[in-house]
Amino acid sequence: MESPIKPGCTSTSPVIKTIEMHTGGEPLRVIISGYPEILGDTILQKRQYVKENLDHLRKMLMFEPRGHYDMYGALLVDSDLPEADIAVLFLHNEGYSTMCGHAIVSLGRLAIDKMYVPPTEPETEVNIQCPCGLVKTFVEYKNGKSGGVRFHSVPAxxxxxxxxxxxxxxxxxxxxxxxxxxxxxxxxxxxxxxxxxxxxxxxxxxxxxxxxxxxxxxxxxxxxxxxxxxxxxxxxxxxxxxxxxxxxxxxxxxxxxxxxxxxxxxxxxxxxxxxxxxxxxxxxxxxxxxxxxxxxxxxxxxxxxxxxxxxxxxxxxxVAGHGYYTGEASFMLEEEDVVGKGFLLR
Structure with a gap:
């Protein structure tokens, strides 16, 4: 559905759409659309590309006024592994992590509910490519509803x-x-x-x-x-x-x-x-x-x-836990909004 918001100033960024979740109280802002093309043949190259070219968007989404000091994000990207169902980069107040278990738990549910992976009862496997490697995730699915999630780590x-x-x-x-x-x-x-x-x-x-x-x-x-x-x-x-x-x-x-x-x-x-x-x-x-x-x-x-x-x-x-939805959002940045580029107050 088209956003009813009509900015009075020119937007300097695309509208970025997110799904808001949490796992055990730890927030997760899942970025599902609106990012520019992310270049790189491998996921680690993609991680480097966003660090060098798109870091202003991380600050816009993780920092205030849209986020806060302890905000956490997940950016869906194209996978370079044929066995992966989805791929993800992780965002936080300093930069980009290589692994995030609480994000994996929530993303497992999201992959089922958004039909990135067709659900099967009583459990659906979702393979998620992270910068650290492929993480096998298993999502409870009963009576048309997703539930708890467990995942198998990369070698630890x-x-x-x-x-x-x-x-x-x-x-x-x-x-x-x-x-x-x-x-x-x-x-x-x-x-x-x-x-x-x-x-x-x-x-x-x-x-x-x-x-x-x-x-x-x-x-x-x-x-x-x-x-x-x-x-x-x-x-x-x-x-x-x-x-x-x-x-x-x-x-x-x-x-x-x-x-x-x-x-x-x-x-x-x-x-x-x-x-x-x-x-x-x-x-x-x-x-x-x-x-x-x-x-x-x-x-x-x-x-x-x-x-x-x-x-x-x-x-x-x-590792096993539960992720939950808290909402959906569309974010933008208007041209005159210097503060809206992101700041941190601790």
Missing amino acids: FLFASGIEVEVDGFGKIKVDISYGGAFYAFVCADVFGLDVRSSPTSSLKDVATAVSNAVRKRVKLHHPDDSDLEFLYGTILTDGQDKWSGEPTANICVFANAQVDRCPTGSGVTARIALQHAKSLIQLGQKRLFESGANKTLFTGMAVKQTKCGDFDAVVVE
């Missing part, structure tokens, strides 16, 4: 354990670094006298940001597949309960430019399961509950298969 692995870094204000701290489609540093919050379930989010954010800064100064990351994957996405503070248990274990993820994840973090759960499996704290097929320190929402995670990623011993991890 423990990169390094017990690395000592100098954290401003805290001295030398040991961290683990694990990969779940993106690299994360892991450390127990009580090392800093904090609790992921009850400490102020601002305190947790500040500590996690300091850890990320320290790791980026100290550690050179390596990924066997592509150098574009070799960056630390963020730090995940945990409750320290890494040994398998039937009780939920809590964590909070601070990523990109001190952006706080509201949900348990799908790629973070993937990396944390890989870490726990590498330390023999969890076995294949042992399902765990992961609780968001921000709002108590839950994901499940388990290692389902051992594999390799280059020389790294790795696992394929299954």
